[in-house]
Every structure is written in C-alpha cells, then in structure tokens.
Amino acid sequence: MKFKSRKDISFKLFTIISISALIALETYTFLTDKYSFGITDIVILLIIPILLWIYFGTYYKLTASNLEYTSGPMKGSIPVTKIKEIMVGKTMWSGLKPATAKKGLIIKYDIYNEIYITPKAKDSFIKRILEINPDIKITPYDF
Numbered sequence: 252m253k254f255k256s257r258k259d260i261s262f263k264l265f266t267i268i269s270i271s272a273l274i275a276l277e278t279y280t281f282l283t284d285k286y287s288f289g290i291t292d293i294v295i296l297l298i299i300p301i302l303l304w305i306y307f308g309t310y311y312k313l314t315a316s317n318l319e320y321t322s323g324p325m326k327g328s329i330p331v332t333k334i335k336e337i338m339v340g341k342t343m344w345s346g347l348k349p350a351t352a353k354k355g356l357i358i359k360y361d362i363y364n365e366i367y368i369t370p371k372a373k374d375s376f377i378k379r380i381l382e383i384n385p386d387i388k389i390t391p392y393d394f
Contacts, residue, residue, distance in 0.1 A: 252312070252313050252379055253310055253311070253312045254310060254311045254312070254313070254370040254371065254372055254375070254376050255309075255310050255370070255371045255372075256309035256310055256311070256322070256349075256350060256351045256352070256368070256369050256370065256371065257351065257352045257355070257369045257370065257371040257373075258306070258351045258352055259351070259352035259353055261353070262306075262351045262352060266302055266303075266305075266306050269298075269302055270299055270302055270303070273295050273298060273299055274299070276295065277292065277295050277296075280292070301323060301324070304323040304324065305322055305323035305351070306351070308321060308322065308323050309321065309322040309323065309349060309350070309351050311349075311368055311370055311376070313331070313376070313379050313380060313383065315383065316330060316331060316332070316383075317329060317330055317331060318330075318331055318334070318358070318380070320349045320366065320368060321349065322349030322350070322351075325349050327347075327349075327366075329358070329360050329366065330360075331380060331383045331384045332384055333360045333361055334358055334359070334360045334380070334384060334387050335359050335360060335387065335388065336358075336359040336387065336388040336389075336390060337356050337357070337358050337359070337377065337380070337387055337388070337389050337390070338356065338357040338359070338390045338392050339356055339373070339377070339389060339390065339391050339392060340354050340355075340391060340392040341354065341355075341357055341392035342354055342355065342367070343355075343357050343365065343367035346365055346366070346367065347365070347366045347367065348366075348367040349366070349367075349368060350367050350368050350369040351369055352369040353369075354369075355367055355368055355369030355370070355373075356368050356369070356370070356373065356376070356377075377389060
C-alpha cells in the first residue's frame, strides 16, 4: 500500500521561494551584458529539478514485509519486523528524514536507528503497519 507524504505550509513556501529565487537569479544573470554559461548555471539547473523531485516524489510504501521510503533521490527499506516503536506527532530535527512536514512519525528500529516520515493518512498507515507487526509500540506525543 502506498502512502503519499503530507506537505505543510513551511515546506511548500521553502520550495516555492527557493525555486523562484533560483529562476530569478538565472534570469538576472542571463539578461546582463556579460553573460556566459558557467558552473553556477549548471548548479542552478540541477537544483530546481531535485527540489521538484523531492516535492512530488516523497512517499512511503508498506509491503508484506518492508517499509519502503522514497524522497527524491533518497530511497531505502526497513523490515517491519525490526520496527520497535512509532512516536506519533513529534518532529525529528536531525537524522534520516524523507519527510515534507512537521509533526509526523518517528519510527525506531533495530537498536538505535530512527527515521522520520510524514504520511498524509497517518492513522491508516499506523493501522496497516500494526496489521503486519502487532508488537510495535505506539507512543503519542502531545505537546
């Protein structure tokens, strides 16, 4: 089952402002008299598609045995049997974050590993993952 990532307003604004600023910078340098295509142009032309790829290509997939995550170029898989706990409604500020919003799910697996995700249908995601592994501890975070 595939779950799209929830996008909050701060992520949407970051993406729109970043892409707009890069396009404005590229347009300004193009319109100047001393324009020559260079490394800066290549970097700008690579950053815009990556931002769009992350914006439109962040999702999570639950299979019979794995939680698969994709966020633009970042991809991975975690065996559901290794998941120990899911913290609901908390934001993780560092670490592995294939996410596009705040107040998502922190998934703890193995001994010390964590991943932060933000499925749009959070309750449905939790229900489905508990069907696969009912031993997962669900911890609500109310702050």
